[in-house]
Amino acid sequence: MTVPVLVLEDVSRTHGTGDNAVHALRGVSLEVMEGELVAVMGPSGSGKSTLLNVAGGLDRPTSGRATVDGVDLGSLGAKELARVRRRRIGFVFQDYNLIPSLTAAENVGLPLELDGMRPRTARRNARHALDVLGLADLADRYPDAMSGGQQQRVAIARALVGTRRLVMADEPTGALDTTTGEEVLRVLRKRCDDGASGLLVTHEARHAAWADRVVFLRDGVVVDTTGSPREPEDLLDEAPAR
Amino acid sequence: MSVRLGLMALLAEGPMYGAGLRTAFEERTGGTWPLNVGQVYTTLGRLERDGLVEQAGPPDPEGRISYRLTDAGRAAVEEWWRSPVDRVSTPRDELVIKLALAVTVSGVDVQSVAQTQRTATLRHLRDLTRLKQRALDAIGAGIGDRGADDGGIGGDGTADHADPDRDLAWLLVLENHIFSAEAEVRWLDHVETRLAQAGRRPHAASTRHHAASTRHTDPVQPPERASVETTGGHP
Ligand SMILES: Nc1ncnc2c1ncn2[C@@H]1O[C@H](COP(=O)(O)OP(=O)(O)OP(=O)(O)O)[C@@H](O)[C@H]1O
Ligand SMILES: [Mg+2]
Numbered sequence: 456m457t458v459p460v461l462v463l464e465d466v467s468r469t470h471g472t473g474d475n476a477v478h479a480l481r482g483v484s485l486e487v488m489e490g491e492l493v494a495v496m497g498p499s500g501s502g503k504s505t506l507l508n509v510a511g512g513l514d515r516p517t518s519g520r521a522t523v524d525g526v527d528l529g530s531l532g533a534k535e536l537a538r539v540r541r542r543r544i545g546f547v548f549q550d551y552n553l554i555p556s557l558t559a560a561e562n563v564g565l566p567l568e569l570d571g572m573r574p575r576t577a578r579r580n581a582r583h584a585l586d587v588l589g590l591a592d593l594a595d596r597y598p599d600a601m602s603g604g605q606q607q608r609v610a611i612a613r614a615l616v617g618t619r620r621l622v623m624a625d626e627p628t629g630a631l632d633t634t635t636g637e638e639v640l641r642v643l644r645k646r647c648d649d650g651a652s653g654l655l656v657t658h659e660a661r662h663a664a665w666a667d668r669v670v671f672l673r674d675g676v677v678v679d680t681t682g683s684p685r686e687p688e689d690l691l692d693e694a695p696a697r
Numbered sequence: 698m699s700v701r702l703g704l705m706a707l708l709a710e711g712p713m714y715g716a717g718l719r720t721a722f723e724e725r726t727g728g729t730w731p732l733n734v735g736q737v738y739t740t741l742g743r744l745e746r747d748g749l750v751e752q753a754g755p756p757d758p759e760g761r762i763s764y765r766l767t768d769a770g771r772a773a774v775e776e777w778w779r780s781p782v783d784r785v786s787t788p789r790d791e792l793v794i795k796l797a798l799a800v801t802v803s804g805v806d807v808q809s810v811a812q813t814q815r816t817a818t819l820r821h822l823r824d825l826t827r828l829k830q831r832a833l834d835a836i837g838a839g840i841g842d843r844g845a846d847d848g849g850i851g852g853d854g855t856a857d858h859a860d861p862d863r864d865l866a867w868l869l870v871l872e873n874h875i876f877s878a879e880a881e882v883r884w885l886d887h888v889e890t891r892l893a894q895a896g897r898r899p900h901a902a903s904t905r906h907h908a909a910s911t912r913h914t915d916p917v918q919p920p921e922r923a924s925v926e927t928t929g930g931h932p
Contacts, residue, residue, distance in 0.1 A: 498886075498889075498890070641830075641833070644830065659879075660818075660819060660822055660878075660879050660882035660883065661822065661826075661875060661876075661879045663819065663822075663823075664819065664822040664823045664825070664826040664875070664879075665823075665826055665830075666823070667823075669816075669819050669823070671812070671815075671816070678812065679812055679813075679815075679816045680816070681816055681819050681820045681823065682820070684820075684823055684824065684827065
């Protein structure tokens with residue numbers, strides 16, 4: 456956990472101008488390390504989605520800098536940016552994640568195909584990615600034959616297939632019940648334990664608690680953070696009586 | 698601990714008699730923690746012994762003694778506002794009492810009390826979740842083929858797989874703690890929204906009367922009391 460995969464430096468994002476200007480982000484700095492899962496919490500309208508979109512190159516900051524794997528996203532043209540996103544960054548949204556006419560394996564393989572990999576190879580990689588997450592049984596199913604939680608876990612597999620190591624997840628458990636939501640978080644946690652990095656927006660404290668660190672946003676400003684965790688060995692000493 | 702600090706928090710507003718302190722404490726915390734006068738005087742005695750309060754003057758004609766904070770007492774109260782309640786070592790209701798007092802005592806930044814607490818509780822929640830992650834691995838409710846033996850922390854034998862029932866019981870205990878920590882965070886979110894609605898953005902509350910001569914009930918501000926009651930009943 457020493458290499459920062461994502462770096463935000465003094466990022467501001469203002470929508471509109473003059474009297475209509477909305478300062479969605481104001482001077483936000485944040486690093487996400489390799490293998491780290493960071494959760495972002497905050498009231499509605501505090502800038503969480505804006506933060507995620509800027510970090511993932513879907514939106515550009517008004518000032519400040521977003522760097523992924525050492526590449527300053529602001530220095531890239533539209534085409535290069537699209538390529539960086541395809542190769543390094545995966546997104547998981549609240550819903551509408553998977554393409555309905557493709558099977559799970561085809562959905563997961565899609566980013567690889569878009570990046571020029573041959574369909575057969577892409578499909579094989581996709582199956583492996585599903586397998587690692589315990590989703591092998593779902594490979595040939597279509598989204599409408601999967602539960603919401605299963606779809607979201609497949610979406611995480613897709614977000615992190617191939618060379619991608621950074622996943623942005625915006626309320627990925629939003630439409631799910633508590634147990635199903637938790638399965639999604641466990642999958643995300645596992646991928647980060649295996650070396651990926653994640654930035655997760657959630658309203659649920661119990662879900663944010665799967666992250667290494669929680670950052671609180673209010674009115675576009677980071678107001679607090681939990682800091683990084685201690686080792687599990689120390690935790691047992693203070694755990695509830697066993 | 699909370700009775701001591703609760704009384705001291707009230708004394709931060711000005712000297713008070715024991716009886717007045719008792720009434721003020723009960724009213725402002727919505728009766729969450731009923732006190733008898735004996736408890737109040739015992740506590741004041743201990744605080745005096747510890748140098749945190751002192752007698753504000755000689756007894757009045759009816760023999761009642763008014764107490765006030767010492768500098769050390771004032772510092773202890775400031776520290777209490779600044780630091781989160783430790784869920785492991787304090788009684789459940791301390792946080793409720795603390796927030797109720799923070800709302801009524803002048804000059805306390807309630808939003809920051811709530812935020813500090815939320816961060817601390819989330820940290821606690823995260824620690825519990827990591828323990829839970831291990832417990833799940835031990836039980837074998839693992840995800841994928843590589844289950845417990847590639848995580849580095851789950852498969853080292855510490856969990857002693859001999860007794861699955863015990864592992865399951867442990868998991869349930871952890872989850873109970875997780876749900877109550879989550880409830881606390883949700884309540885704190887709600888408190889924050891409620892305070893914002895009531896126009897209590899981070900700034901010092903206006904200075905209120907000093908209770909030097911309080912002999913009767915210390916008046917309770919109706920809107921604040923009302924908000925304590927509504928938030929208290931929230932799931
Ligand atoms: N395209 C836009 N044009 C103008 N204002 C915008 C735009 N997108 C977002 N905003 C504003 O920026 C602020 C932050 O929005 P954002 O979507 O990041 O909030 P959020 O924290 O994700 O909220 P929620 O929890 O409701 O999803 C809000 O005030 C929002 O109205
Ligand atoms: Mg949003």
